[in-house]
Amino acid sequence: MSTTAHTPKQDTSSSVKMLRAMLGIGILSAFLIVSAFELTLPRVEKLKAEALEKAVLNVLPGTESTRAFGISPQGELIELEKGDTPEYTCYAGYDQNKNLVGYAVEAAGQGYADLIRILYGYDPKEQILIGFQVLESKETPGLGDKIEKEQRFLDNFKALDVGVTPKGRLKNKVITVKQGEKQNAWEIDGITGATISSRAIGNIIGASTTELVPILHAYSLNMDAPDRHEKPVKSNE
Amino acid sequence: MRPIGTKNQLKAMSKDTITSGPKATTTDEFIKGLWRENPVFVQVLGMCPVLAVSNTAENALAMGLATAFVLLMSNILVSLLRDFIPKQVRIASYILIIATFVTVTDYAIQAISVELYKSLGAFISLIVVNCLILSRAEAFASKNSVGKSILDALGMGVGFTFALFCLGAVREILGNGSIFEWALFPEGFQNWIVMILPAGGFFTLAGWLLIINVIQTRKVKS
Numbered sequence: 001m002s003t004t005a006h007t008p009k010q011d012t013s014s015s016v017k018m019l020r021a022m023l024g025i026g027i028l029s030a031f032l033i034v035s036a037f038e039l040t041l042p043r044v045e046k047l048k049a050e051a052l053e054k055a056v057l058n059v060l061p062g063t064e065s066t067r068a069f070g071i072s073p074q075g076e077l078i079e080l081e082k083g084d085t086p087e088y089t090c091y092a093g094y095d096q097n098k099n100l101v102g103y104a105v106e107a108a109g110q111g112y113a114d115l116i117r118i119l120y121g122y123d124p125k126e127q128i129l130i131g132f133q134v135l136e137s138k139e140t141p142g143l144g145d146k147i148e149k150e151q152r153f154l155d156n157f158k159a160l161d162v163g164v165t166p167k168g169r170l171k172n173k174v175i176t177v178k179q180g181e182k183q184n185a186w187e188i189d190g191i192t193g194a195t196i197s198s199r200a201i202g203n204i205i206g207a208s209t210t211e212l213v214p215i216l217h218a219y220s221l222n223m224d225a226p227d228r229h230e231k232p233v234k235s236n237e
Numbered sequence: 238m239r240p241i242g243t244k245n246q247l248k249a250m251s252k253d254t255i256t257s258g259p260k261a262t263t264t265d266e267f268i269k270g271l272w273r274e275n276p277v278f279v280q281v282l283g284m285c286p287v288l289a290v291s292n293t294a295e296n297a298l299a300m301g302l303a304t305a306f307v308l309l310m311s312n313i314l315v316s317l318l319r320d321f322i323p324k325q326v327r328i329a330s331y332i333l334i335i336a337t338f339v340t341v342t343d344y345a346i347q348a349i350s351v352e353l354y355k356s357l358g359a360f361i362s363l364i365v366v367n368c369l370i371l372s373r374a375e376a377f378a379s380k381n382s383v384g385k386s387i388l389d390a391l392g393m394g395v396g397f398t399f400a401l402f403c404l405g406a407v408r409e410i411l412g413n414g415s416i417f418e419w420a421l422f423p424e425g426f427q428n429w430i431v432m433i434l435p436a437g438g439f440f441t442l443a444g445w446l447l448i449i450n451v452i453q454t455r456k457v458k459s
Contacts, residue, residue, distance in 0.1 A: 018326045025318070025330050029337040036341040040348035051351045136355075142292030142433050148355075193430060 052119075052135070056091045056104040059121030059131030063093030063101050075215045088212060093121075102130060103216050109204035112196040114138040116147075118204060120157065122213060124220035127164060128185075129174075129205070132157035137197075144197035153191050153198065161185035162209045164217045170210050176202025266385050270392030276369045277400030277442075278449045283369035287401060288438035290360045294417055297405025298398065299353075300360060303342055305394025308370050310338045312390035315378040322379075331374040332365075339364045369397060400445075407441050408432045 057063050069077045070086025080086070091104040102123040108115055116139070121131030134148040147153060161184070163171040172186040176199045182189040188205070190198040276282045286304070291297045311334050315322075322330045343361045347354045364370070373393055378386040406416060412432030414422045431437050 014323065014325075017323045021318075021322045021330060022326055022333075024321070025333050029333055032337050033340050036344045040344045043348045044344075047348070047351050142290075142296060193433070 055119045055133045055135060056093060058133050059104050059119050060091075060093035060101045061121075061131065062095050064096050065094050065098075066104075067092045067094075069103075071212060071215060075218075077215075077219050090212070090216065100124070100220065103220075104131075105208060105212055105216075106135070107204050107208035109200060109207065111137055111139055111200045112144050113140060116197075116200055116204065118201065120205060120208075122162065122209075122216060124217050126159075127162060127217065129157050129160040129162055129209070132201075132205075139194070139197045144194050146191050146194040147197045147201050150191055150194075153189065156182075156188045159185070160188070160205075162213050164214050168214045168218060170213055173210055174202060174206040263385070263388060266388040267392040270389065270394070270396040271399070272396070274393075275396045275400055275449075276393050277397060277404075278445060280369075280372075281446075282372055283367040283397070284442075286360065286363045286367055287404065288435065288442065289363065291401050291404035291408060291438060291441070292433045293409040293413065294402060294405040296360075297401040300363075301394075301398025301401040303346070303361060304364050304367060304370070305390070305398055307335065307338045307342055307364050308373060308394045308397075309387065309390040310341075311335045311370055311374055312378040312386040313383060314338075315374040316381060316383045316386035319379045327375070327379065328371075331371055331379075335370050335374070336365050369393065403445055404438070404441050407444070408437050412437060 053066070056066055068080040069090050069092060070080050070084055071088040071090060072078055073087065077090075078086070080089070089106045093101040093104060095101050102121050104119050104121050106117065106119055108117045110116070114137070116134060117136040119133050119135055120129050122128075123130045132154065137145065137148065139145045139147065160174065161172065162174065165171055172184070174186050174188065176188040176190045177183075179190050179192045188198070188202045190202075270276065272279075274280060277287055283304075286300060290300045311331070314334050315331060318330075318334075339362065342364070346361065373389060377389045381389070410416055410421060411429045412434075414420060414426045414428050429437070432441070
């Protein structure tokens, strides 16, 4: 273009000015971002821990105290210590009389937008799922995020069948079916308008329960007396 | 047919040059963004977030407020640094400044409430690509004092939030039968699912643009 021809030759001082401006703004940006991160980090971590604790109480109704476990690749439950990051984490919930209410299990999988992290409550006595909550998701607001809000969908998880065979395997894998087509106790009634997200929940729960429910079921059968070493909820932050 | 946006954008741009001149009063810098140069209904700017997140009134309002905050902060910084930034690297500098404030907003919302972050988290990062913010930095903040830039950002921010709310309210009422998740209609109401799907965004925007243009044309005629 003609404007290019008339552009005066840039001297060193203008290059220095450009560099100075970009560098200056870059440093200012870095400073602002790091300050915001550092300032908010303690509160963000505290809020996240509180949210997790609330979620455990939500998916295991009637829980008064909790205890965190990791599940080893050999299928054993190990008590968690600070800094441990096992492949699977679950929380045992106990009622007022120290009786086991159930296990809250963390699971994750690919959703429509990004990874969805969920927590579900498992009752080993009745062999059903008794609660469900989304911990983290980036599903489309108003559409995919119905998996967190729609009561009709959440009602699926009040008594979802995850029975175990005598051989220690899940009887039926949990799956999501089309809205209104649920016929069996192990099926999740999907959501029109959030098809992919509701199917993703079915897949996440299906995969996680197939692997972990038999382990938790066997573990709870082995436990004769209720555990007396659980910590109160407040100290589990 | 002539596209509605182009005509209005030209009109808005020419008005912008008038109001940015020495005759413009201080209050005018604030008021112009609310109606006469409304970023959505008149300038037709930032359509990506407008169409994507106006499916419920709550989402629309939250997105509008978050955008207004980023707009205000970036306008202030761009105006402060306007003599320091050479014109060859101005766009890169503005993008850097906008992205910084979007990240800061993201952290701040995380620290305010997990619930709020859960409902907003997905589209906070969309603010970086909102051309409304870049256009105000380029067309206004880089040429005007900090005070005027603040008023401009507040006016445009409120105007943007208002427009988003207009779209979000209509889409939620028709698509979900509720407003702010309060049910409005009796049991038998059949929700217009299309209104909360992407197509509904276009229908609602077209409807509002039609109404605004009819009002503007009548005003000019009278």
